[in-house]
Amino acid sequence: MVGPLVVAGVSVSRRGEELLKEIGVRDSKSLSPRRREHLYGEILKVSERVHWEEIPPGEIDRVVRTGRKYRKLNYLEAQYFARVIDELGAPRVTVDAADAVPERFGNVISDHLRKPCAVLSLHRADRNFAEVSAASIVAKVLRDRSIERLKDGLGDFGSGYPSDPATRVFFSERMRRGAPLPDFARGSWKTWARLQETLDSAF
Numbered sequence: 645m646v647g648p649l650v651v652a653g654v655s656v657s658r659r660g661e662e663l664l665k666e667i668g669v670r671d672s673k674s675l676s677p678r679r680r681e682h683l684y685g686e687i688l689k690v691s692e693r694v695h696w697e698e699i700p701p702g703e704i705d706r707v708v709r710t711g712r713k714y715r716k717l718n719y720l721e722a723q724y725f726a727r728v729i730d731e732l733g734a735p736r737v738t739v740d741a742a743d744a745v746p747e748r749f750g751n752v753i754s755d756h757l758r759k760p761c762a763v764l765s766l767h768r769a770d771r772n773f774a775e776v777s778a779a780s781i782v783a784k785v786l787r788d789r790s791i792e793r794l795k796d797g798l799g800d801f802g803s804g805y806p807s808d809p810a811t812r813v814f815f816s817e818r819m820r821r822g823a824p825l826p827d828f829a830r831g832s833w834k835t836w837a838r839l840q841e842t843l844d845s846a847f
Contacts, residue, residue, distance in 0.1 A: 652696035652783035708832035726756035
C-alpha cells in the first residue's frame with residue numbers, strides 16, 4: 645500500500661551458497677524481522693557482491709494506471725531486475741518470477757540487460773535457492789528500514805502491506821478524518837478504493 649518496492653540481488657561463490665545455507669538463509673517470508681536483520685549482516689559478509697534498487701511509489705502508480713496488459717507492475721519489476729543483474733555482473737542468475745509465466749518474466753529481464761547473462765526465471769526460487777532467498781532477505785530488510793523512516797513523520801502504520809490489519813486501520817482512520825493520502829502511498833492500488841468504499845457504506 646505504501647513505500648517503495650525494493651529489488652535486490654546477491655552474487656556468491658559455490659562456497660558462499662553453502663555458507664548461506666549453514667547460517668540459516670531461507671525464504672524471507674518465513675523469517676521474523678529481527679531474524680532477517682541478523683541474516684542481512686551475514687549475507688553481506690558471505691556475498692561477493694550485493695546490489696539493490698528502489699522503485700518509488702510514483703513510478704509504480706504510473707505503470708499501474710497507464711500500462712498495457714503485461715506492461716504493468718511485473719514488467720516494471722523485470723526492468724529493475726535487469727538493472728540489478730547488470731550491476732552484479734554475473735554470467736548467470738536465478739530469479740524469483742514475479743509473473744504467472746516465469747519464462748515471460750525472464751525474457752523481459754533479458755531484453756533489458758546491457759551485459760550478457762543467462763537468466764533462469766522460476767516460481768518459488770526464493771524457497772529453493774539460497775542465493776535467491778538471500779536477495780529476498782536483503783530486499784525485505786531495506787524496505788522495512790524505509791518504512792520505519794516513513795513512520796517518523798506520520799506515526800506507526802504497521803508494515804505498510806495491504807494484508808496488515810494495523811496498516812488498513814491506520815489509514816482508514818486518516819481517510820475518515822479527510823486527510824489526504826501521503827505522498828509515499830501507492831495510490832493506484834485497489835486497497836485504497838476498497839477502504840473508501842467501506843467508509844462510504846458506513847454512512
